[in-house]
Amino acid sequence: MFLKPSFAxxxxxxxxxxxANAWFRxxxxxxxxxxxxDPIISPGQVSQHLHNIHGGSNFSKDMTYNTARxxxxxxxxxxxxxSNYWTPTLYFKDPTTGQFExxxxxxxxxxYQNRGTGDVKNGGKGLKAFPAGFRMIxxxxxxxxxxxxxxxxxxAELAERAxxxxxxxxxxxxxxxxxYGFPTTDCEAGLNTRLHMPACWDGVNLDSPDHKSHVxxxxxxxxxxxxxxxxxxxxxxxxxxxxxxSSFSSRWxxxxxxxxxxxxxxxxxxxxxxFFNGWDTTVFQNAIDHxxxxxxxxxxxxxxxxxxxxxxxxxxxxxxxxxxxxxxxxDGPMAKLPGCNPLQYGPGDATLYSTSNCPI
Numbered sequence: 001m002f003l004k005p006s007f008a009x010x011x012x013x014x015x016x017x018x019x020a021n022a023w024f025r026x027x028x029x030x031x032x033x034x035x036x037x038d039p040i041i042s043p044g045q046v047s048q049h050l051h052n053i054h055g056g057s058n059f060s061k062d063m064t065y066n067t068a069r070x071x072x073x074x075x076x077x078x079x080x081x082x083s084n085y086w087t088p089t090l091y092f093k094d095p096t097t098g099q100f101e102x103x104x105x106x107x108x109x110x111x112y113q114n115r116g117t118g119d120v121k122n123g124g125k126g127l128k129a130f131p132a133g134f135r136m137i138x139x140x141x142x143x144x145x146x147x148x149x150x151x152x153x154x155x156a157e158l159a160e161r162a163x164x165x166x167x168x169x170x171x172x173x174x175x176x177x178x179x180y181g182f183p184t185t186d187c188e189a190g191l192n193t194r195l196h197m198p199a200c201w202d203g204v205n206l207d208s209p210d211h212k213s214h215v216x217x218x219x220x221x222x223x224x225x226x227x228x229x230x231x232x233x234x235x236x237x238x239x240x241x242x243x244x245x246s247s248f249s250s251r252w253x254x255x256x257x258x259x260x261x262x263x264x265x266x267x268x269x270x271x272x273x274x275f276f277n278g279w280d281t282t283v284f285q286n287a288i289d290h291x292x293x294x295x296x297x298x299x300x301x302x303x304x305x306x307x308x309x310x311x312x313x314x315x316x317x318x319x320x321x322x323x324x325x326x327x328x329x330x331d332g333p334m335a336k337l338p339g340c341n342p343l344q345y346g347p348g349d350a351t352l353y354s355t356s357n358c359p360i
Contacts, residue, residue: 023114023235023292025300028054028076029107029313033321034089034330036339039063040135040211040274046326048352049141050089050262050338052241054108056082056278057322065133068278073319076110077302079309082278085110087241088141088271089262089330090191091337092248095255099333103259104244106190111238111300114292116199116218117225118233121292127233129284130277133206136215138197139163139272141263144346146180155227158217162196163271168242182257182268186249190242191259195273199236200226235288239273264341264350283307336360 031052038047039061046061053059056071063084071082090103118124139162148157160180168189169176177183183191198215205214216230226233245259252258260266287307291297296304303310330338340358344350353359 023300024112024287024297024302024305026076026078026081026110026112026302027107027313028085028110028316030075030317030319031107032057032059032075032084032319033324034102035321035324035326036328037061037325038086038274039084040137040207040276046339048263048339048354049341050330051086051274052089052105052108053084053086053321055084055276057319058082059084059321060323061325063276065277068276069280071278072322073315074311075316075319076108077311077313077316079311080280080283080307082280084276084278085239085273087193087195087239087273088265090243090245091260091262091332092245092251093258093260093266093343094333095252095258097333099335100260100337101248101332101334102330103248106242106244109240111240113222113236113238114288115223115236116233124233127235127288128201129281129288130234130279131206132277132281134201134277135207135211135275136198137211137272137274138195139270140349141261141265141270141272142349142352143269144265144267144344144348144350145269153219155216158221159212161221162217163194163269165191165193165268165271168192180269182259182266184257186246186253188246188249191245192240192242193271195239195271196221197237197239197273197275198230199234200230201232201234202230203232237275260337260343262337262339262341263352264337264344266343267346269346270350 033053036047036050054075056068057073058067058071068082091100093100120126148160166178167176167183167187170189172188198217200216202214208214216227218224263270287305291305340353342360
């Protein structure tokens, strides 16, 4: 991964913002692999679109909790966490040539947050570690528009509100702004994409047919109550990725927004994230119970929790997937996105094509 020095500095400063209530920040500074594999949505198969994947080295289309725990390394900063985390990849579509090029980013920053009335500090009985075999997703790759009135509070509206990002413009003389979908301007300090994972579990199912129904969002998304149908409170996971879109600015100035997600999405509404648990569950539960009191722990400092072995960036950046299961061009310039992903502008939900029914 190659970033301009100024952009790398911006990413370092970004890691210090909006963490007043974070329990700990887990940096995954280098992707483990980028490929069309998704063991949650498409187990045992090639996935529909390209992902940026972080975490344990045993990531594969056939992975299980046990194989995750056998990973020899992780691209994230805590040795006891061999989970995998993944999101779609961002591409620049050159308005002159129509060719696609992959956009660099500063890695995945994961916030593990003690939120909700289930937390001991909020009067609850305590948050629970993810159980062995647990997995979940947030967001919908088919989504191409906003559908709900913000603040409605239904699970569908909370799921939509969970995907909201920021156009960072500090240092440019322009005001930054938050948005649903994609912005319309250059983001000189980075396109900062964010998502909240559900933080409530039904207490029974490790997964569900839609990979969502076994979990639920807190009533206020970032805080509040778990619904009675999902009474088990979990640590809330929050993803943040900052993309260096400004390095392409001279090639589209004065033209329409040219960036797209790898899942055929030119609108931005289809960004999403997956989580496959690979934690040492005993370590994780001990950390939840005992690493949330000192000033450094409350400030999100990993090293302040004695249950964690914190890995240096030189170690995590050297970790790569044990195998690359799908070998294909992904960097660009190239005439089409990896897989079968013709751009679909909405506003209705997109069709996710496979190679067997590809219209292009």
